[in-house]
Amino acid sequence: MASVDSTIAPSVVSAETSKKAWDYLHTTYANRSQTRIYRLRDALAKVQRDQMFVTDYLREIRIITDELAVVGARISNEELIVKILSGLGPEYKALSIVIRSRDLPISYEKFSHKLTDHELYLKQAEKKKSVTHMTVQVAQRTVNNNNNSNRQTRRWSGQPQWRPKTTPVGQQQWHSQNTQRNGNFSQQWHTSTPL
Incomplete structure (x- = not known):
């Protein structure tokens, strides 16, 4: 009896034979084992x-x-x-x-x-x-920033993107010339200084 846990000793001591003691232990703890098996199998099924x-x-x-x-x-x-x-x-x-x-x-x-x-x-x-x-x-982003930078430079550089034909005497005038070569249309800008 020295090897039996003190919590179950009273139940085992009252058994008439070792088989009856073993049967008592088996029925008492087998249900707990089966419950534990169900709980563990359920936990295993839920693991993701x-x-x-x-x-x-x-x-x-x-x-x-x-x-x-x-x-x-x-x-x-x-x-x-x-x-x-x-x-x-x-x-x-x-x-x-x-x-x-x-x-x-x-x-x-x-x-x-x-x-x-x-x-x-x-x-x-x-x-x-x-x-x-x-x-x-x-x-x-680099392409977009370059495009925005070019637009901003032209817009805020203080220089208009085009100039009118009439300017004060002594300043250059911009003239547009449309040309067509080999079926391609192009527009060129030329400057001239008025006399």
């Missing part, structure tokens, strides 16, 4: 990767499956892989198709390596996409 890193997602699933194994409800490798695939999200769809179409099941270790490799691939692709998007934005 969402914004978690793959390693954190796998760790969370592994903690629950290890607890299930402790209470006697071990999850098979195939069930574990299916659970992980179902919670990954659409960005892992291509990898999911490859894993599900295999003739032989994949081990958890190989599968976890493939998931982390795919996560790295997705991050690199996102970085490239982000850099490309930023480059396009910078190029567009």
